[in-house]
Structures are given as C-alpha cells and as structure tokens.
Amino acid sequence: MSVFKEMDRDALAAVAKEWETAIAERRYADFRVEVSRYHESEIAEIFECISEEYESRAFRLLTKEQAAEVFLTFDPDRMERIISIVSDAELANMLEEMYLDDTVDIIEEMPAYVVKRIMRNSTKEDRASLARLLRYPKDSAGAIMTTEYVRFRPEQTVEDALTHIRRVAIDKETIYTAYVTDKERHLLGIVTAKQLLISPTDTLLADIMEEHVISVTTAEDKEAVAMKFDKYGFLALPVVDAENRLVGIVTVDDAMDVLREEVEEDIAKMAGMSPAEVPYLKASVRSLFLSRVPWLLLLMISATFSSTILNFFEAALPAVLVLFVPMLMDTGGNSGGQASVTLIRGLSLGEVSGRDTLRILYKEVCVGLLCGLAVGAAAFLKVMLIDHFLMANPAVTVSVALAVALAMLVTVLIAKLIGCLLPLLAVRLHLDPAVMASPFITTIVDALALLMYFFIASTLL
Amino acid sequence: MSVFKEMDRDALAAVAKEWETAIAERRYADFRVEVSRYHESEIAEIFECISEEYESRAFRLLTKEQAAEVFLTFDPDRMERIISIVSDAELANMLEEMYLDDTVDIIEEMPAYVVKRIMRNSTKEDRASLARLLRYPKDSAGAIMTTEYVRFRPEQTVEDALTHIRRVAIDKETIYTAYVTDKERHLLGIVTAKQLLISPTDTLLADIMEEHVISVTTAEDKEAVAMKFDKYGFLALPVVDAENRLVGIVTVDDAMDVLREEVEEDIAKMAGMSPAEVPYLKASVRSLFLSRVPWLLLLMISATFSSTILNFFEAALPAVLVLFVPMLMDTGGNSGGQASVTLIRGLSLGEVSGRDTLRILYKEVCVGLLCGLAVGAAAFLKVMLIDHFLMANPAVTVSVALAVALAMLVTVLIAKLIGCLLPLLAVRLHLDPAVMASPFITTIVDALALLMYFFIASTLL
Numbered sequence A, B: 001m002s003v004f005k006e007m008d009r010d011a012l013a014a015v016a017k018e019w020e021t022a023i024a025e026r027r028y029a030d031f032r033v034e035v036s037r038y039h040e041s042e043i044a045e046i047f048e049c050i051s052e053e054y055e056s057r058a059f060r061l062l063t064k065e066q067a068a069e070v071f072l073t074f075d076p077d078r079m080e081r082i083i084s085i086v087s088d089a090e091l092a093n094m095l096e097e098m099y100l101d102d103t104v105d106i107i108e109e110m111p112a113y114v115v116k117r118i119m120r121n122s123t124k125e126d127r128a129s130l131a132r133l134l135r136y137p138k139d140s141a142g143a144i145m146t147t148e149y150v151r152f153r154p155e156q157t158v159e160d161a162l163t164h165i166r167r168v169a170i171d172k173e174t175i176y177t178a179y180v181t182d183k184e185r186h187l188l189g190i191v192t193a194k195q196l197l198i199s200p201t202d203t204l205l206a207d208i209m210e211e212h213v214i215s216v217t218t219a220e221d222k223e224a225v226a227m228k229f230d231k232y233g234f235l236a237l238p239v240v241d242a243e244n245r246l247v248g249i250v251t252v253d254d255a256m257d258v259l260r261e262e263v264e265e266d267i268a269k270m271a272g273m274s275p276a277e278v279p280y281l282k283a284s285v286r287s288l289f290l291s292r293v294p295w296l297l298l299l300m301i302s303a304t305f306s307s308t309i310l311n312f313f314e315a316a317l318p319a320v321l322v323l324f325v326p327m328l329m330d331t332g333g334n335s336g337g338q339a340s341v342t343l344i345r346g347l348s349l350g351e352v353s354g355r356d357t358l359r360i361l362y363k364e365v366c367v368g369l370l371c372g373l374a375v376g377a378a379a380f381l382k383v384m385l386i387d388h389f390l391m392a393n394p395a396v397t398v399s400v401a402l403a404v405a406l407a408m409l410v411t412v413l414i415a416k417l418i419g420c421l422l423p424l425l426a427v428r429l430h431l432d433p434a435v436m437a438s439p440f441i442t443t444i445v446d447a448l449a450l451l452m453y454f455f456i457a458s459t460l461l
Helices: A009-024 A028-036 A040-048 A052-060 A064-072 A076-085 A088-097 A100-109 A112-120 A124-134 A158-171 A193-198 A222-232 A252-270 A285-302 A304-314 A319-348 A354-390 A398-428 A438-460 B009-024 B028-036 B040-048 B052-060 B064-072 B076-085 B088-097 B100-109 B112-120 B124-134 B158-171 B193-198 B222-232 B252-270 B285-302 B304-314 B319-348 B354-390 B398-428 B438-460
Strands: A177-181 A187-192 A236-240 A246-251 B177-181 B187-192 B236-240 B246-251
Touching: A009 A028, A009 A040, A009 A052, A040 A052, A040 A064, A052 A064, A052 A076, A064 A088, A076 A100, A076 A112, A088 A112, A100 A112, A100 A124, A112 A124, A158 A193, A158 B193, A177 A193, A177 A246, A187 A193, A187 A236, A193 B158, A193 B193, A222 A236, A222 A252, A222 B252, A246 A252, A252 A319, A252 B222, A252 B252, A252 B319, A285 A304, A285 A438, A285 B319, A285 B354, A304 A319, A304 A438, A304 B319, A304 B354, A319 A354, A319 A398, A319 A438, A319 B252, A319 B285, A319 B304, A319 B319, A319 B438, A354 A398, A354 B285, A354 B304, A398 A438, A438 B319, A438 B438, B009 B028, B009 B040, B009 B052, B040 B052, B040 B064, B052 B064, B052 B076, B064 B088, B076 B100, B076 B112, B088 B112, B100 B112, B100 B124, B112 B124, B158 B193, B177 B193, B177 B246, B187 B193, B187 B236, B222 B236, B222 B252, B246 B252, B252 B319, B285 B304, B285 B438, B304 B319, B304 B438, B319 B354, B319 B398, B319 B438, B354 B398, B398 B438
Parallel strands: none
Antiparallel strands: A177 A187, A236 A246, B177 B187, B236 B246
C-alpha cells in the first residue's frame, strides 16, 4: 500500500460493504488481509459504516491493536454492545493496548456492570491507577491526565535515559517529553527527546533539563489546562499534586478534545440550547427537542413583560408607534447580542476578566453611542423616506420619526451595556457567562427598549 | 530557579516594573540575569506589560533566542516598531532563530518596506523558501506549512537516521516525525522518533516506516487541514504537491492556531459581527464600531418588512393582537437561531453536508413540531391564565389565546425549517454558512411569523 489521501464517505461505505460480504461468505483470512491495508484511524471510519448485524463478528476479527484503536472511536452505545460480546480475554487484551486516560474516559460513559468487567480484566497495576484517576472531579486536570509518562532522576545520564526510553516507549503515551524528579517524585525539570538526541551520551540530565516548567495541579479546571497548550504550544503538560509531586501528564491530543468540547458547549449555550452529546445526525429527535425546548419556554414566558408594557402604553399613545416595535426590538437584540458574544468569548479565552469591568464599560459606552448614532440616523431617514414620503402614512409625522430615532439610539446603547454587564455578572456569581447571550439578552433588552420608546414618544408627541 | 506555576497579571506587571527600573538605572547586566530566570513564553508575557518607553531598549538586551520567541508574540504594530529600531545584524539573528512558517506569518502582516528588510536580512536559502511559501493562497495548507522538516530515503538505516537527526535537529520544527521519500521527493512513508528509538540500529527505514500516511495538498483549505489534527491526533501532517512530492509539513501548534481563529470567526459572524483581528481589550473603539455597525444597519432596514406587515393588518384586525407580537417574534428568532447554529457548527465540523438535506429536514420538522406543540400549549395557558384571568383584559378571548397558540406552533416550525435550510443554502452558494445565524434568521422569521399570525387570527376571529 502506498501513500493516500483521506477517503470520502462513499469510499468508506464501499469498503464497509466489501468487508461485510467477506464476513457473510466466511472469508475471514481475506477480511484480515483487507483490514491490514488500512490505517487504524481509517478502519475506525469504515467501522462507522458497518451494519450492526456484522459489527461484532468484524470486530472480533481485528488484531488487538486495531481493536483498541477502533473501539475508542465508538459512541457509548456501541462500546457497551461490543463489551457485552467480547470474551474476558479479548477485553483484557484490548485494555492492555489502551492508555489509561482513554480507559478512564470509557469507564465514565459506561453503566456499572460494564465498569466492573473492565476493572476485573485490567492488570492489577492498571486497576490501582484507574481507581486513583477515577477519584478526580470530572472536569479537572486529574480526570484527563494519564499516569503513563517517562520519569528520570537528575543524576541519570543521557545514555541511561535513551536506554530506558527504548525499553518502555511502547507503553507510554508520549516519550517526547520526559520528566525529571527527585526521590519523592517532586518535579525538578523536563527533558525533551530532541534534547536527549542532540546531547553527548554522558551528559547528566541535571545539566540539560529545562527547569522552567509550567505545571498544573490535579484540581485545576481542564479547560484552563487546555488553554495553556494553545498559549504555549506544548506537546504535554505535567500535573502535580498539592506538594508539587508529579502524578501524571496531559497530552496535546486530549487538550484539543477539551478545547473542542468547550467551544461546542459555549456555542450551544449562546444559542439557548443544552450542549449536544453526539453529532447532529446521530442525535435523536427526542434529545434535540429536550435540548431546545426549555429555553424556548423560559424565554417565551419572559416575553410577558414586553406584552405588559405594550398593553399599558397602547391605550395612551398613538397606534402608529406600534409599527416600529419589531424594528426596535430586533435592533436591540442584535446590538446586545454583539456585545455579549464578544464578552463571553473574551472571558472564555481569558482575554478579559472581571477586573476589566470599567475599561469594558467605557469601551461599550463609546461603541454603543457610535452605533446608536449611526442606527438612529438611519432609522430617521428610513422612517421619513419610506413611511412618511413613499408610503405617505399620514400618522407618521416628523415627531414620530424623531421619537423612533431617539429610541433607537438609547436602545442600542442600553443593549450594549446589558450585553457586556450580564456576562461579567455571571462570572461574579460563578455562573457560566455563555448563557448570557443573545436569546437571554434579547428578552431583557426588548422590555427596556419598549419602555424607553414609549417614554420618549410620550414626551415628544 | 525551580519549577513554578503560571504567573497572574499582577505578578507579570510587577516583574515588568522591576525590569524597567533596571533599564532606567542602566543596570543592564542585572536585567539580563533577571530575564534569564524566566521561560521564553513568560518573558513574552512580561513584555506585554513593559511600556513603550522601555520596550526597544529592553528588547535589544535579549539574547537572540529570547528575542525571536518574544517577537513572535507581539501584535503587528509592535512588530513594526521593533523592526524599525533593530539593526540589520540583530534582525538577521532573529530571523535565523525563527522557523520559516512563523516568518511567513510575520511577513503577511507587515507593510512592504518591512517585508523588504526581512527578505534582505534572511539567508539566501531562506529567502528562496520564503518566496515560495508566500506564493500559496493565504488560507491554504501551503501558507501555514514549514519547509524545515527531516527527510530520509527508504534505504537508510535507523543509525543513519539518528545520526542525521542529531546533526540537524536544532534547525527543524519537529524531529518527532520524519518523512521517507524517493529521489524525486515523492512521499513514501513516515517514521516517528519513537520508532527510531525502539528499533535495532541496522534496520532499514523501508522496513519500519508507516506507509499508511494521511497527507494534504498545498492548495487544501487550512481549516480542513487543522480538522485532521483534531480527528486523528497527529503531531505533524505532510503537505504534498499535485505530483505527491513532499513540499512541507504542518505542525500541531499551527493547526491549533487555525482552529482557534476559525472558531472565533464563526462565533463573530453568528452574532452578526466582522471577526476581530485583535483581543477585545486591545481593539480600538473605531474597529469595534466598524465590525458591528454594518449588520445592525442592514438588519434594521430589513425589519421594514415586519413594519409593513404590521401596518397592513393593524387596521383590519383587533388591536389586542399586537400585545403578543413581541412574544411571537422572540420565540421565532430563538427557535430559528437554535436550528441554524446547530447546522452551522455541524457544517463547520464536517459532521453534516449538503447531501444530508433530506435527513436534516425530516429531523427539524419533527423537532419543530414537538417544540411548536409545547410552546403553543404553554402560550395558550399563559395567555388564558395571565391575560384573560389574572389581568382580566376583556379583549383577550379564548379565540385570541387559540390564535396566539396556533401562531406560536406554526412560527416555531417555520423558524426551525428556515434555520436549517439557510445554512445549507449558503454552502450550496459557496457562502460562509456562519452568517446565516440568529440575527439574519430572526429578521426573516419575524416577517413570516407576523404574516402567519395575522392570517390565523383573521381566520379565527
């Protein structure tokens, strides 16, 4: 087999079909040869296309390396199905192939009876590590770290280190960063494989190790840990306990997973939904419904305030004012959404924090005034040109246009302020700022915009 | 210096202050010793806090390694300022320390006269590579790749390879993945440093190389390239030309940068803003204004349709109907936003594509009906309980409540359909689906919701 490009979905389905045929015709040797032509990550993708009827037989024909790799890409349902059909020996083989942090991820998704089987079929050593890893809070560095790293003592030489790496590399998640500790496992420094390769073999690790090491503690939030990878470009980050003793490492691939999950969670919350656990096409109608309906109901009920305000002013003010309510509400919502989304992302990325509140307020007041002036002026022109002249609506007077324009200005400004203050307030209250996005802001801004509108109109008209 | 935790902003500012004092008092040796106690990534952070008055002197006191690392973290303005004050020799030193892909990133941000100086001070070899790299389209794999990788021939042994790596490692962006090519540079396979370390020294690379290599072409979109890192967990990915000849590699740190930028761009567009180039606190009021006002104006003008519809029906129908317009519009906007954001992210992540349109439609019709029924029922109860009984508004009859409830159901359903169809349509038209998010959908759904509402009301009442 030679180098190839990524396969598209049709190609994957075609291969899956071939494999199914081979199994159906009991040509198991053919199947194995066929499978060996692909990379593990591709075998996993082809397995996505294999029907439930054949998946268990196909899976049991894989080598233990292939099986472990493919298994990790399954969704929880499929994992559970597969674990229920493989023998204890097969399960033990697969677990032996996996890194401990991956096993932890699986265990966290599985029902208790499956967890028991996994624990029973792990080696004694792994079982102890798994039990320890499972004790860390779900969103902490401890929960995403692996305990399979390479560790040296400062008095060892480069040659010792390389010999050791040759012996243990196959079981370690990364050998490209090794950790130097004292007898009590206190982290002293790191040496990279690059450093080891370019240094004379009799050099002491103490002389070449990098002592400026950024480390994280087991309790640190996994999102904060992942951001450090993004910021510093690490391949791995050491995790220490409260006494600065090395207990594990987090690798860049896990950090990327965390970052992706967090972004999707933020985006879902910003759009007023619960974060999805599975890709859209795999999500059931029920789960989509449940993730969306609570916010719709909550926000609909909150809109009662707007109705009440409308009701209150309707009798007292000219009916023509109602014409511009949709325009005012939409602009307010959009304007607030812009500010809140900017702030929410800034907070997520650690670019801004609560202590910047005054600077943020100043900035949003300026931006809000400028946007408000532009939008207000445009609204005045629009009302005059279209409603007053073009449609010749006699009720739309210059005063009405002026009231609409002023209400626009004030609404945009208020929307910007609320849009930036609510996410900051959420942080202060230890809530996720992402829920303070457009849908939520819109509801509040709507009510305020209507109030300002009618107040301005009753003064002017 | 021993192992330490990440510094917070106060600590960084305090160190910056000390450094400034050392420079002001001309204690340059002290400054150098102080600086050497920190990791390059920290020096960069401390430089963030150094005032413009001291930055050029502080910068010129750095070693060339420190200078290169720190320079890369500067924003374009600061880069330009620094380049204008360093000597040609200092610039050449700094460029020598940098990887070519970083130099390309800098060049793309700088005005022409700075680019000329950079080119003039690069080595002849680098100049040729830079010119080649700069020819690739800005968003292609070619533009983010580096040409500094390790390349072998299949007939070389592990020992040859390790000897070569020892010699060249210092100049290469990664040595952890090396590439095996034939004489014409056609990519044949990859060998990892791990593989090299654990294999007997006389093994031929042809025997241990991984031939199942996922590669990308120079023209491929950088976002698609970055997604492959996320999907497969690579540390580096080879880039080939149209004849499958290896021309460069993309490394995981660059892929993470691309992913982050793309996410921020998507989120900004979804909130109806132009993507920001700089972090929020550094963005000028003018740039924030310009990124936000066009969408506000466009959407405000589009809301004219809603006003026109309101205007048309206002005379013909009971005034009480207007009370529920805000609730209807908000719910429609939120409902459509949920669907569109889900689809936009699915498209961005490659989880759904245009060919899934029918499946998506089916799903959204089901979800829309369920959400519509729930929200409609809640609306009916809300109008009856609050407006009819509690506030005892005589105009709010059971028929009105029924009209509102029915309009809610239809609005939610239509919003879901428009929310999922517009992003798919955008892809078909080769537009960015991210602009088809809440603000845009809201405007369309508003007009349709009002139409349906008045149509239903005029039938029922």
